[in-house]
Amino acid sequence: MKQKILNSVKVSFEAISLNEAFARGVLAAFLLQADPTVPQLADMKTALSEAVTNCIVHAYPGPKGPVRMELALLEGRVVKILVADKGVGIPDVKKAMEPLYTTGNPDERAGLGFAVMQSFMDSVRVSSRPGRGTRVTMLKRLDG
Amino acid sequence: MASVTFEGGQGHLTAYLTGEIDHHEAALLRQKIDSRAAGADIRLLILDFGGVSFMDSSGVGLILGRQRRMQMVGGTLTVQNPPPGVQKMLELARVPYLGKEKV
Numbered sequence A: 001m002k003q004k005i006l007n008s009v010k011v012s013f014e015a016i017s018l019n020e021a022f023a024r025g026v027l028a029a030f031l032l033q034a035d036p037t038v039p040q041l042a043d044m045k046t047a048l049s050e051a052v053t054n055c056i057v058h059a060y061p062g063p064k065g066p067v068r069m070e071l072a073l074l075e076g077r078v079v080k081i082l083v084a085d086k087g088v089g090i091p092d093v094k095k096a097m098e099p100l101y102t103t104g105n106p107d108e109r110a111g112l113g114f115a116v117m118q119s120f121m122d123s124v125r126v127s128s129r130p131g132r133g134t135r136v137t138m139l140k141r142l143d144g
Numbered sequence B: 001m002a003s004v005t006f007e008g009g010q011g012h013l014t015a016y017l018t019g020e021i022d023h024h025e026a027a028l029l030r031q032k033i034d035s036r037a038a039g040a041d042i043r044l045l046i047l048d049f050g051g052v053s054f055m056d057s058s059g060v061g062l063i064l065g066r067q068r069r070m071q072m073v074g075g076t077l078t079v080q081n082p083p084p085g086v087q088k089m090l091e092l093a094r095v096p097y098l099g100k101e102k103v
Helices: A019-034 A038-059 A113-120 B023-037 B057-072 B084-092
Strands: A005-014 A066-074 A078-085 A123-129 A133-141 B002-009 B012-021 B044-055 B076-080
Touching: A005 A019, A019 A038, A019 A066, A019 A078, A019 B023, A038 A066, A038 A078, A038 A113, A038 A133, A038 B023, A038 B044, A038 B084, A113 A123, A113 B057, A113 B084, B002 B023, B012 B023, B012 B057, B023 B044, B023 B057, B044 B057, B044 B084, B057 B076, B057 B084
Parallel strands: B012 B044, B044 B076
Antiparallel strands: A005 A066, A066 A078, A078 A133, A123 A133, B002 B012
């Protein structure tokens, strides 16, 4: 069953690391209306930060492109977070989602991004097409 | 924004981290910690997360990278004082930590 969208916001920004904090700030501002608990907000900020960081670190090895972020508050106090890029895509999504797997510098990256998203949100869906981009859709219920 | 201040003694160094640690800030913190530890004969590096208000898995990467560096010189790394939000991330990543401020 598809839940009705009560409110939504769409933002597009450059895939540069300065915008990780910007994205979290937008989320926190948008969620004021939903009055989440402090741990719920922290969980969602963390999951968003992971998704946005993935775009910034992996999506555009060449010239930087855009990251699209859509936030929505759905009926039944469900928060939807979508993060999408038009980058290189992920050839093997299943492998990319394995904990500790990273194609980044192992001295800097823990390979935990997707594991964190899955642990901190109620659902995470990833779709990707090599050469076309990647889209991550996450849901979190604020009640129950 | 994140920042780090240091307190050193013979063979040990404590880095007091504050603010939000994400991929952007972790890169800056890594440079500051590594350049401070370089050249000094540090056997124990303590990362104190008491002032950290947000941390994603980039913070785990920061810890594991510094731990590897310490191991290479025969030293150890300790994580201490993480607030609840940081504790959740550390537990997911199975990074051990000390709760008390004094080791």
